[in-house]
Amino acid sequence: MRVLPDEELDRAFAALADPTRRAILARLTSGEAGVLDIAEPFPMSQPAISKHLKVLEAAGLVSRRRQAKQNLCRLEAGRLKDVVDWLGTYREFWEASFARLDEYVETLSTGRSPS
Amino acid sequence: MSKLEIEIPPDEPVVIFHRVIRAAPELVFRMYTEPEHLRRWWGPRHLDLVVCEIDLRVGGRYRFVHRAPDGQEFGFFGEYRAIEPPHRLVQTFVYAGTPDNEAVETFTFEPVAAGTLIACRTVHSSIPARDAHVASGMEDGLTDSYQRLADLAAWLQTGISK
Numbered sequence: 001m002r003v004l005p006d007e008e009l010d011r012a013f014a015a016l017a018d019p020t021r022r023a024i025l026a027r028l029t030s031g032e033a034g035v036l037d038i039a040e041p042f043p044m045s046q047p048a049i050s051k052h053l054k055v056l057e058a059a060g061l062v063s064r065r066r067q068a069k070q071n072l073c074r075l076e077a078g079r080l081k082d083v084v085d086w087l088g089t090y091r092e093f094w095e096a097s098f099a100r101l102d103e104y105v106e107t108l109s110t111g112r113s114p115s
Numbered sequence: 116m117s118k119l120e121i122e123i124p125p126d127e128p129v130v131i132f133h134r135v136i137r138a139a140p141e142l143v144f145r146m147y148t149e150p151e152h153l154r155r156w157w158g159p160r161h162l163d164l165v166v167c168e169i170d171l172r173v174g175g176r177y178r179f180v181h182r183a184p185d186g187q188e189f190g191f192f193g194e195y196r197a198i199e200p201p202h203r204l205v206q207t208f209v210y211a212g213t214p215d216n217e218a219v220e221t222f223t224f225e226p227v228a229a230g231t232l233i234a235c236r237t238v239h240s241s242i243p244a245r246d247a248h249v250a251s252g253m254e255d256g257l258t259d260s261y262q263r264l265a266d267l268a269a270w271l272q273t274g275i276s277k
Contacts, residue, residue: 009246017125095119096159098134104155105138
């Protein structure tokens with residue numbers, strides 16, 4: 001598994017901390033979109049959305065390319081997966097531990113000697 | 116099975132989790148503080164807790180070592196700061212791979228209808244220290260892609276519902 005350098009992880013987490021930016025990412029899961037299309041459902045100006053997109057871009061979560069006369073934004077799923085993987089290792093440790101603890105307290109309460 | 120809830124606040128060096136266990140706080144407290152119990156549950160199944168030394172008094176130390184099937188070992192140690200059975204336990208936590216990062220873990224064990232609500236709040240020395248800690252020492256954990264996808268979906272949904 002790839003582990004992101006601290007500063008990249010920080011940037012990604014800071015970017016994901018904002019609900020508008022998470023909603024933008026959710027929008028991009030259905031495919032590439034222009035800035036105007038992305039801004040459309042939000043009750044804020046297009047420059048405000050562009051600012052959010054810049055933060056997502058700096059965090060490596062979104063990439064942009066110019067096509068015809070507009071900028072198209074795309075979700076960088078690989079980076080998002082890195083972030084989720086990072087959280088996943090921690091989660092796995094504790095989920096695995098607690099699954100064992102569940103079984104263990106069960107063996108104790110039924111009076112069986114733990115294997 | 117009860118769900119593990121993890122919070123990673125973006126702006127403070129903290130990790131918080133909650134989990135319900137079907138046992139009384141008295142028993143859960145012992146599960147956390149007695150080696151013969153810890154050996155049976157602490158860490159994923161494929162890691163053997165080969166060292167589990169506990170000096171359970173305020174200022175006393177503990178030391179755990181996990182061994183992976185390939186022989187690789189992961190050490191953890193710390194010191195007890197507060198021991199208040201059965202409701203509260205405070206200890207420092209250091210992963211031996213990053214000995215400069217000392218975190219402080221506060222566990223609370225609250226009686227609930229289903230048993231005990233375990234809450235753990237871990238405070239790291241800095242946000243990068245937290246991030247490094249969460250990522251380190253657990254690299255060999257196997258991945259559960261479905262859970263991650265579910266996490267990711269839930270995370271993104273919190274943005275949409277606003």
